[in-house]
Amino acid sequence: MSDISELEGRITAALDRIGQGLDVLGPKADAVAGEEVQQLRVALEEERVVNAQLDERVRAIREKQESTVAQLTEEVERLRGVLEEGEAGVAHLRKVNSELRANNAALRDAVAQGLAEPHLVNKSMMAELEALRATQAADRSELDAVLAELAPLVAPAPDADGEGSDSHGESEDA
Incomplete structure (x- = not known):
């Protein structure tokens, strides 16, 4: 029994020493854990701020992209309208010119047979010339x-000082 009492005493003494060690380590361990938790909270908050900034950037990029797409869509529709108007005008002019040429050919045949007066031929030729001028003007308008539309695509890029370069790479001072 004395062995049991002696072991019991030793165990009690060891438990007391462990308790004292825990008492000493307890506040230090809590302080270390609290400091680590605080650092983690700060890091989490920083990540939330960065995430919010990234979300804002993504939103801004999306808005810009949607705005750009809308502008390009409007521009395409406008250009389609211009093209359709131009094509309709050119088609009308070609039709009128074709009819005018046919009339002039018939008038020439009538003159050749002696059935028409020369001033009518002159009048018809003037009308044909006017139609040709209108066709040329329509073609010119289409080319313009x-x-x-091509001018912005082929314009020289501005230099670093903001001036465009000429085709020979020379400055205006030279």
């Missing part, structure tokens, strides 16, 4: 529209 194409050139206006």
Whole structure:
């Protein structure tokens, strides 16, 4: 029994020493854990701020993209309208010119047979010339529209100082 009492005493003493060690380590361990938790909270808050900034950037990019797509869609529709109007005008002019040429051919045949007066032929020829001028003007208008759309694409890029470069790479001072 004395062995049991002696072991019991030793166990009690060991438990007391363990308790004292825990008492000493307890506040330190809690302080270390509290500091680590605080650091983790700060890091979490920083990540939330970064995430919010990224969300804002994504939203801004989406809005810009949607705005750009809408603008491009409007521009395409506008250009389609211009093209349709131009094509309709050109088709009408070609039809009128074709009819005018047929009339002039018939008038020439009538003159050749001696059935028409020369001033009518002159009048018809003037009308044909006017129709040809109108066709040329329509073609010119169509070319101007194409050139206006191409101009921004082929314009020289501005230099670092904000001036465009010429075709030979020379400055204006030279």
